[in-house]
């Protein structure tokens with residue numbers, strides 16, 4: 001199958017294209033609050049599941065059509081593009097009625113040619129971007145078959161999402177990445193944008209950052225990441241959702257390497273290191289200045305320099321954040337202690353002035 005190079009909203013910009021939002025739309029407040037935070041972090045495409053395919057009956061099956069109204073409001077209020085999963089012709093009609101900008105086909109649906117054909121028929125003549133998740137089973141031909149069904153229906157803004165493959169014995173990953181499968185798909189259909197879904201591959205918050213980096217190193221075009229304003233209380237997939245703040249930290253720490261590792265790209269990476277070190281130095285200086293002002297306050301109010309509870313709180317919070325971003329707790333502790341020692345020295349200077 002031949003595909004022309006296509007554009008998806010956001011794809012024209014630098015890698016990675018980012019789609020983020022909660023696993024499920026739960027309430028209007030949760031959707032709007034998460035969306036506002038993501039928009040403030042610069043996310044351009046919002047995701048939320050409205051109809052949720054569940055392994056067993058009785059789980060949260062999604063709010064349904066009502067939630068499409070919330071997504072429409074997200075679009076109006078934040079200007080983000082909005083996207084949701086469709087699994088039937090009825091879903092397609094409703095999603096189009098509410099102005100969705102992008103649709104995706106879920107892993108369970110891709111595995112079923114009847115369902116994919118029904119979606120393709122419902123989309124005939126509609127010019128909307130559609131992302132096709134890999135089927136739950138590691139079957140590249142089935143995945144390509146789904147892409148072909150949509151292509152045959154006239155859809156041209158197609159892309160795929162790699163969300164890993166189901167396996168009987170769950171080990172580290174919720175769904176095995178089997179990277180060779182999306183890589184082979186890219187070889188077979190080179191112009192098809194490939195987006196990685198680290199949330200469903202990892203199934204755990206701490207796996208998201210390393211999976212994002214791996215996807216970037218494998219030249220994936222984008223990332224679709226589940227983000228919720230209060231992940232611990234999420235109604236579905238709570239163990240794998242992260243706050244918009246953590247998402248932004250993860251995205252900001254990604255290293256984007258271009259295709260050919262030449263001397264030139266080594267120079268570019270070194271330039272990135274120089275710039276990052278400069279920002280680190282500036283940030284540290286700023287932190288010391290703020291610590292100095294706190295020292296002044298403590299002096300005026302007769303307070304002790306060392307506030308043990310505050311220091312313990314800073315230490316444990318920062319170490320946990322650092323660990324989410326792939327650094328060791330030991331390393332974080334060393335850095336924080338060094339910074340704290342210098343802050344205390346600054347404050348002593350002020351106290352004794």
Ligand code: PEP
Pocket residue numbers: 023024049053105106107108133163200
């Ligand atoms: C989802 O994106 O929330 C979802 C249900 O994913 P998948 O189809 O990959 O299981």
Ligand code: MN
Pocket residue numbers: 023024226236237
């Ligand atoms: Mn999910």
